[in-house]
Amino acid sequence: MGLDMYLYSAPKIEGLKMEEVIHANNYLPTLEKENNDLYSKVKDYIKDFEEFGHKWKSLFTEELYWRKANHIHSWFVQHVQGGEDLTQALLRLAVRHGLLVKVQAFHHLKMY
Numbered sequence: 001m002g003l004d005m006y007l008y009s010a011p012k013i014e015g016l017k018m019e020e021v022i023h024a025n026n027y028l029p030t031l032e033k034e035n036n037d038l039y040s041k042v043k044d045y046i047k048d049f050e051e052f053g054h055k056w057k058s059l060f061t062e063e064l065y066w067r068k069a070n071h072i073h074s075w076f077v078q079h080v081q082g083g084e085d086l087t088q089a090l091l092r093l094a095v096r097h098g099l100l101v102k103v104q105a106f107h108h109l110k111m112y
Contacts, residue, residue, distance in 0.1 A: 003068050003069070003070060005073060008063060009061050010025075010059060028046065062064045
């Protein structure tokens with residue numbers, strides 16, 4: 001398993017919990033077509049990206065990328081996750097909620 005890691009920022013949108021922001025991000029094309037209340041709350045935070053001829057929209061911005069830096073991973077586990085490595089738990093949660101399919105749509109996010 002590789003240790004490619006990414007740190008993303010997400011907007012704090014008034015009236016939405018983080019789970020709702022994640023949900024909105026995963027279904028942006030659908031929300032845009034429906035033009036519903038959730039879309040009206042997030043539309044000002046949508047960013048357009050392009051890399052290697054691939055275009056996508058996201059509420060999240062990649063802030064940092066590193067690989068093979070176990071000490072950085074350990075720092076996040078100790079200082080952000082209260083000493084519990086949540087990597088596997090988050091992966092299981094993503095699979096359970098069907099988010100892994102969407103994550104793989106981003107070519108720069110590699111799951112090994």
